[in-house]
Amino acid sequence: MNVISLSAFDLCLAASLVLLLAGCSLRIGLGLEKRLLVSGVRMTVQLLLVGMVLKFLFASASLGLVMLMSFCMLLVAGYEVWARQKRKLRGSTGYLISTGSMLVSSFTVAFLALTVMVGVDPWYTPQYAIPLLGMLLGNTMNGVALASDRLTTDIYNQRGLVEQRLLLGESWQEASGDIRRDCMRTGMIPIINSMAAAGVVSLPGMMTGQILGGSSPFDAVKYQILIIFLIAAGTGFGVLTAIWLISSRLFDDRQRLILDCLSKLKGH
Amino acid sequence: MGLRLSAISFLSNGPYSMDVRSGECVGLTGRSGIGKTQLLRAVADVIVHGGECSLDGKPSSHFTPPNWRKTVAMVPAESFWWYDTVDSHFQDGESLAAGRILLERLGFSSDVMGWQVSRLSTGERQRLSLFRTLITEPRVLLLDEPTSALDPKMTQVVEEIVVEKCSNKKTICLWVSHDQGQLFRVAERVFRLEVKALVSIGQQ
Numbered sequence: 368m369n370v371i372s373l374s375a376f377d378l379c380l381a382a383s384l385v386l387l388l389a390g391c392s393l394r395i396g397l398g399l400e401k402r403l404l405v406s407g408v409r410m411t412v413q414l415l416l417v418g419m420v421l422k423f424l425f426a427s428a429s430l431g432l433v434m435l436m437s438f439c440m441l442l443v444a445g446y447e448v449w450a451r452q453k454r455k456l457r458g459s460t461g462y463l464i465s466t467g468s469m470l471v472s473s474f475t476v477a478f479l480a481l482t483v484m485v486g487v488d489p490w491y492t493p494q495y496a497i498p499l500l501g502m503l504l505g506n507t508m509n510g511v512a513l514a515s516d517r518l519t520t521d522i523y524n525q526r527g528l529v530e531q532r533l534l535l536g537e538s539w540q541e542a543s544g545d546i547r548r549d550c551m552r553t554g555m556i557p558i559i560n561s562m563a564a565a566g567v568v569s570l571p572g573m574m575t576g577q578i579l580g581g582s583s584p585f586d587a588v589k590y591q592i593l594i595i596f597l598i599a600a601g602t603g604f605g606v607l608t609a610i611w612l613i614s615s616r617l618f619d620d621r622q623r624l625i626l627d628c629l630s631k632l633k634g635h
Numbered sequence: 636m637g638l639r640l641s642a643i644s645f646l647s648n649g650p651y652s653m654d655v656r657s658g659e660c661v662g663l664t665g666r667s668g669i670g671k672t673q674l675l676r677a678v679a680d681v682i683v684h685g686g687e688c689s690l691d692g693k694p695s696s697h698f699t700p701p702n703w704r705k706t707v708a709m710v711p712a713e714s715f716w717w718y719d720t721v722d723s724h725f726q727d728g729e730s731l732a733a734g735r736i737l738l739e740r741l742g743f744s745s746d747v748m749g750w751q752v753s754r755l756s757t758g759e760r761q762r763l764s765l766f767r768t769l770i771t772e773p774r775v776l777l778l779d780e781p782t783s784a785l786d787p788k789m790t791q792v793v794e795e796i797v798v799e800k801c802s803n804k805k806t807i808c809l810w811v812s813h814d815q816g817q818l819f820r821v822a823e824r825v826f827r828l829e830v831k832a833l834v835s836i837g838q839q
Contacts, residue, residue, distance in 0.1 A: 531715035533681055535767070536705030544716065622700035625680050 382407065417473050424493045430470025433491045437474070437500055444469045444504040448609075450511040452558060454629040456616055464612045465515065472507040476597050478555040482592060487557055502573060502594055503601050506558070510602035514554025517611045519629055521546045522617055539618040547610050554606035558599045566594060638678075638707070638775050640809045645670070645677050647836040650686055651833050653826075660801045660808040662818030664836075666827035671811045672712065674828065678809065679709040690774060708773035714764030718755045722748035722756070724767060726769035734770035739794055743764055757784040765793065769800070775807040776800070780819070794821050 385407050389400040424432055445466025455461045475502045481490045490496070522529060525546060532542035565571055573594055577587035619625050642650035648670045655661050665671050675686035680695055680703055681712045688695045688707070695703050718724055725731045725748070741762045750768045752816065755763065761784045768776070776797065782790040798821055800806040814820055819837065826833040 527711075527713065527716050529717040530681055531711060532717070534679055534709045536701045536706055536708070536771070538701050542665075616672065619683070621680055623683065625683075 370581070371570060374537065378411075381410075390456065412490055420496060421493070428493055430489070430491050433493050433496055434534060436493075436497060440500060440504055441469055441474065442466065444508050445475070448508055448512040448515060452516040454517055454632060455524055456519070456613065457628050457630055460616060460628075463513070464616070466611060466614065468511050468515075468605045468609035469504060469508065471608045472511060472601040473503040476601040476604075479501050479591065481595055484593045498573075499594075499597075503597060506598040507601040508606045510554040511605045511609050513557070514550045515613055517553050518547065518550040518610055518613055519617075521550065522614070522624070523626060523629060526624060526626060533624065538626075539614075539622040542624075543614055545615070547614055551606055554610075555603055556604045562595055571595065572578075636691050638809075639689045639692075640678065641685070641689070643674065643677050643688065644685035648673065648685075648806050648830055649745060652752050652827075653807070653833060658801050658805040659824070660798065660810055660822045662822030662825035663811045663828055663833075664813060664815055664818060664825065666744070667813075669700075669828050669830065671828050672779050672819075675779055675811060676808060677816075679704055679707055680775055681709075688797045694750065705771060706773055707775040708771065709777035710768045710770045710779065710781060711766050712783060714760050714767075716752040716755075716760070718825065719751060719753075720748070721750050721752060721763060724752075725770075727771075730770045730772070737769060738766060739795070740796060741769070742789060742792070742823070758786070758789065760787065763783060772804070773806070775822060776809070780810065782812075782814055792815070797821060798810060822831055 385403060389403045392398070392400040392403060420436065424436060445462060445468075448465035448469060449455060449462045452461070457465065477496070479492075480499060481487060481496055485495055486489075486498075489496045524544065529542050529546070533539065561569065571591050571594075574587045574591035577590065578584055616628060617625060637656040637659070637797075640651055640653045640655075642649045642652055651674065653661070663671055663674070673682060673762050676682045680688070680700060690698075693723060695707075699705065716724060731748075737748070738745065743759075743762070743766075747759075747763070761781070765778075765781055778797070781797075782793050785793060794817065797806075797808055797810070801808055808819055808821075810818060815825065815836075819839070821838075824838040825836050826834050
């Protein structure tokens with residue numbers, strides 16, 4: 368079975384739906400229209416570019432190029448996580464923490480999958496490595512970004528409460544414990560929910576793609592199971608890493624809550 | 636012996652130095668926004684500050700931060716509660732049981748522990764917040780406007796309780812208030828906080 372090729376017109380039709388949505392956003396003063404359009408254009412351009420890059424990469428299949436591509440993806444993912452936080456850690460620390468968490472959540476898990484579970488030879492075969500890493504980065508990014516954003520926002524908003532607990536002689540871990548656990552839950556619940564709903568409510572994208580591409584449904588399902596497990600584990604460990612690193616930066620060596628290291632929120 | 640503030644400074648305030656004897660209550664007043672609360676927060680070591688406090692000759696850096704704050708305990712003007720019921724904020728059942736009489740003096744019956752925090756009045760929160768700190772028996776009490784939301788009768792009760800703590804348990808107290816009359820009732824020495832200095836305005 369061959370995939371039916373999509374024409375440019377088909378894609379334009381789909382894009383017009385998003386334009387319509389942007390129109391609605393403008394009409395009701397949602398303020399999302401610019402972001403919607405910019406993101407839509409970015410998505411299109413980035414995917415077209417990556418299509419070309421992948422074509423080139425699959426043809427060459429060298430370790431150096433695969434690693435270069437992987438690190439570019441990682442740096443962008445780290446930036447996305449960082450940029451999505453309303454209150455960011457100032458300076459390079461915030462970006463490094465975001466990127467570090469993405470490294471934990473995606474790189475390590477992808478490497479393990481390639482070498483042990485899929486066992487493709489060589490392990491960096493781009494047809495496997497790049498899509499796998501991409502899926503992981505894309506899906507774990509949401510959880511890590513959600514949890515990080517919530518942590519800095521919550522600690523800032525509840526600074527009086529955190530300080531009250533410090534004043535009662537709690538350690539910084541105890542004083543921020545409830546907030547940190549809430550944020551970890553926030554980061555992990557979406558993937559847990561989507562695991563529970565997989566196959567019943569939603570047909571996951573990768574599986575759908577493989578089936579459209581002509582694989583047997585059962586092979587597609589097995590890959591999908593592997594991927595979802597990896598995403599769940601990656602998200603979980605990424606979230607734990609991010610929350611730990613960020614929260615430890617919010618307190619100094621005398622366990623004082625330091626909020627100067629967060630960027631200020633601008634009014635609009 | 637006692638609490639020593641050595642050249643405490645923060646932002647553009649200070650340096651402030653002071654010695655407070657065991658069992659002494661010192662009153663602090665000063666115009667709004669001058670930094671009275673910040674001075675207490677610096678002594679409790681929850682804000683970055685210059686200089687150092689020491690207790691009985693032992694500098695705060697020799698304590699772990701939680702131990703210092705348990706020993707030199709601040710009751711902030713606005714109290715915070717993070718669980719639904721009052722009793723969830725009291726983990727130490729033993730000291731809670733020992734505090735029954737204190738709780739009654741502050742105008743509560745023992746069923747207050749099951750109350751919803753969201754239904755407490757400002758004054759009730761203020762008294763419970765003071766109670767929460769008092770039952771941990773700190774060596775030093777840092778009180779920030781502890782009676783701002785209380786009626787005259789309860790204000791008197793709180794003043795009596797703190798004065799008793801100072802004379803019976805040798806507790807040290809720094810009491811911040813706008814009400815100079817109150818400070819002269821409870822404190823042996825009263826100071827006015829200015830940007831660069833603590834000015835003595837009277838003693839008993």
